Amino acid sequence: MINTNFSPSIRPIMANLSQPSALITLFENADKTTGLRDRLCAVLRKAINTDALAVGQRLPSSRMLAADLKVSRITVEAAYAQIEAEGYLQRQTGKGTFVSQSLPRPSATRAKGHTPAKLSTLSARGRDIVATGGCNDPQFPTAFAAGSPDLRAFPLKIWKQITAKQLRTQGERLLGYGDPQGYLPLRQAIAGYLQQSRGVLCSADHIMITTSSQQALQLLSMLLIDPNDTVWLEEPGYPGARNAFTSAGARLCAIPVDEQGISPADDSPSPRLIYLTPSHHYPTGVSLSLSRRLHILDYAKRQESWIIEDDYDSELHYDGRPLPAMQGLDKHQQVIYLGTFSKVLFPSLRLAYIVLPPSLVAPMVTLRTVSDGHSSQLMQAVTAEFIQSGHFASHLRLSRQLYQSRRDHLLEQIRQKIDWLTPQVAAGGLQIAAHLPAGQEQRLSALAAKAGIETPRLSPLFLNQSELHALHRDGWLLGFSALTPAEIASAVNRLAAINTGAFN
Numbered sequence: 113m114i115n116t117n118f119s120p121s122i123r124p125i126m127a128n129l130s131q132p133s134a135l136i137t138l139f140e141n142a143d144k145t146t147g148l149r150d151r152l153c154a155v156l157r158k159a160i161n162t163d164a165l166a167v168g169q170r171l172p173s174s175r176m177l178a179a180d181l182k183v184s185r186i187t188v189e190a191a192y193a194q195i196e197a198e199g200y201l202q203r204q205t206g207k208g209t210f211v212s213q214s215l216p217r218p219s220a221t222r223a224k225g226h227t228p229a230k231l232s233t234l235s236a237r238g239r240d241i242v243a244t245g246g247c248n249d250p251q252f253p254t255a256f257a258a259g260s261p262d263l264r265a266f267p268l269k270i271w272k273q274i275t276a277k278q279l280r281t282q283g284e285r286l287l288g289y290g291d292p293q294g295y296l297p298l299r300q301a302i303a304g305y306l307q308q309s310r311g312v313l314c315s316a317d318h319i320m321i322t323t324s325s326q327q328a329l330q331l332l333s334m335l336l337i338d339p340n341d342t343v344w345l346e347e348p349g350y351p352g353a354r355n356a357f358t359s360a361g362a363r364l365c366a367i368p369v370d371e372q373g374i375s376p377a378d379d380s381p382s383p384r385l386i387y388l389t390p391s392h393h394y395p396t397g398v399s400l401s402l403s404r405r406l407h408i409l410d411y412a413k414r415q416e417s418w419i420i421e422d423d424y425d426s427e428l429h430y431d432g433r434p435l436p437a438m439q440g441l442d443k444h445q446q447v448i449y450l451g452t453f454s455k456v457l458f459p460s461l462r463l464a465y466i467v468l469p470p471s472l473v474a475p476m477v478t479l480r481t482v483s484d485g486h487s488s489q490l491m492q493a494v495t496a497e498f499i500q501s502g503h504f505a506s507h508l509r510l511s512r513q514l515y516q517s518r519r520d521h522l523l524e525q526i527r528q529k530i531d532w533l534t535p536q537v538a539a540g541g542l543q544i545a546a547h548l549p550a551g552q553e554q555r556l557s558a559l560a561a562k563a564g565i566e567t568p569r570l571s572p573l574f575l576n577q578s579e580l581h582a583l584h585r586d587g588w589l590l591g592f593s594a595l596t597p598a599e600i601a602s603a604v605n606r607l608a609a610i611n612t613g614a615f616n
Contacts (some may be wrong), residue, residue: 116300123438132604139181143562148183157564158198160211160422166321171209173203180191194225197602198564199254222408237359247326253594255603258543258568260594263458265514270503271494277502278493286489292480293473293490294321301499302451302465312449314467320476321487323462325424325452326352331479333360335472336418341384346374348573348585350394353387365574373400374408385418391426395545395589397538407436412446419447425455427508428593429540445469453495455542456508458484461491493612515593518600519544522592525604532612535590542593545570553586556612563606 138158142151159165174188181188192209195201203209214385234242253260278286292301299316303561306312322328329352337343339361345367347355357364365383367376386408390400400408410534426482439449450469457463468476480486498504522544527537535546548556553569560567570587592600 113359116553129599130229133479136180148187149190149194152181152183152187152563153194154564156191157193157198157200160195160215160316165211167211167215168213169211170383171211173208194602196441197598199599224431231564237361240361241355241359244351244358247352247355253591254566255595255599256543256568256588256590256592257566258589258591259593260454260591261458261511262514262594265511267456267503267507271498274494274497274501274503275448275490278490278497282493286493288489290486290489290492292320292486293477294319294487295489295496297500298463298492298496299465301496305499305504306437306449306451306467310423311440312467313440314449318467318470318473320466320473320480321466321492322466322480323484323487324454325422325450325464326356327483328450328464328466329353329356329420330359331476331483332420332466333357333362335475335479336385337362338384342381344374344376344380344383344386346388347575348395348570349387350389350424351419351573351576352448353422354575364575369396369398371398373398373404376403376408376411382415382547383417384414387420387422389422389424390440391423391434392429392538392541393483394422394424395543395570396536397541397545399539400438405435405441409438409441409444413444417446420450421452424450424452425541426451427456428512428515428542430519431539432513439467447469448472456496456504456511457498461495463487463491463495507599515542518592518595518597521597522590522600522604525601529604529608533588533607543568543589543591545587546590547585547587550586552612556610557588559610559612560607563610565603565606567607 138155142155146154156165165171165247165387171192173187174192178185178188192201192203196203196209199214200212201209230343253262273561292347296316296375298321299319302319303314303316306314320328323333333356337357337360341360341362342365343357343362344365344367345357348369349366362384363381365381367374367380369375373390374388388400388408390405392399408419411417418436418602419442422461423437426434426437437449439447448469450464451467452464453461454464465474523535523537526533526546532549534548535544538544547570553571557567557569567588567590570585570589573589574584576584595603
């Protein structure tokens with residue numbers, strides 16, 4: 113950590129900036145069409161996001177920085193306060209202003225001279241996987257990164273107490289290899305919860321614990337799909353599922369989604385597997401209607417197709433009660449049910465679960481033994497007690513109230529301040545889809561990025577990404593759950609200030 117009081121020559125210096133005058137240079141070269149405060153905010157965000165300012169590093173005092181930049185101290189104080197509200201800074205009375213410790217540390221820079229492998233040296237499957245771009249989850253929930261719970265609201269003290277208890281009572285046992293199907297008490301806790309809350313028909317014997325729903329999709333793809341098998345995907349839909357099925361060599365068939373959910377045409381090719389998010393479609397948030405659920409179940413029986421029901425965030429439903437899981441309507445054991453703790457607890461827990469038809473349990477357990485073997489024994493044991501002790505239900509109740517208020521606040525802020533953005537209201541979840549004027553997604557996303565706002569785009573969620581395609585809609589997927597009302601208002605204000613120009 114750098115003491116910025118040593119010498120005037122290092123007052124504005126960031127340890128990783130190459131020249132002592134670099135911050136001054138950045139400020140002088142910043143966009144002069146904006147005010148001094150906004151210009152300084154943009155410079156500081158850029159320095160932090162590019163690791164010119166390291167996580168935990170001390171910044172100059174507002175008095176010193178004002179003198180170096182030849183601006184008023186009030187301007188520097190306003191800029192510090194703004195990006196502190198955005199989560200970039202932490203100010204400690206009597207100690208100074210620091211880059212937030214909560215920000216993710218950037219990945220190590222690739223060593224100079226290292227040459228990445230040529231695509232021609234990869235297998236055909238490897239080239240297909242690389243071409244998907246992979247799955248990239250946000251490491252820190254800045255506005256408006258999608259899909260992150262608010263970790264500040266997690267009952268960390270209780271989690272620590274349960275962890276200590278588990279280590280104290282059965283520490284050595286939890287340090288060893290585990291059951292590839294999963295820790296039995298956790299499977300029992302999940303089975304009880306799913307039966308009561310989601311109408312899922314299962315017992316602990318039908319459940320497998322995985323490290324993530326993405327791993328579950330990869331394992332199921334390996335087990336159930338041969339190259340050139342047809343897989344139905346929702347359009348638009350979850351790219352992680354698309355990537356998993358692509359890696360298995362599947363032929364993907366995009367099925368359009370309307371206000372009642374997935375809507376297959378009569379001439380759609382017969383699928384080996386159907387992937388659905390029926391309770392809360394990703395990304396639009398619509399629910400698959402009961403009549404469509406029954407139709408697809410009957411169709412899958414006649415075609416001998418598997419159905420994967422990804423119930424990724426059904427716990428976070430705010431308006432009314434969600435429809436019970438589709439799995440509970442399945443009379444022929446063709447539905448495979450997925451759930452995850454990443455959205456309702458915390459992402460680094462790395463625990464998810466699959467409810468399998470009886471015929472798939474033994475093959476999946478064998479496949480898991482040649483994959484990573486099992487999930488963390490300790491984390492499974494802690495999660496099991498967290499559920500059994502009632503803390504899970506309590507945390508869910510508080511999360512629903514918190515996230516609903518933030519969703520409503522975001523919708524109201526957009527309604528009041530941005531007339532060119534049309535949100536699609538969803539009954540639950542951690543993010544909302546919002547539509548943009550046609551043909552403007554790329555341009556407006558670039559303008560938002562310049563304002564320091566992350567706006568995940570809708571177009572990559574379409575299998576057919578052509579703007580001329582009938583289903584294509586320009587838009588953003590705006591995460592709100594991890595942002596305070598002040599952070600939401602600040603981000604919307606910056607979006608509203610974008611100079612959009614005339615829309616064509």
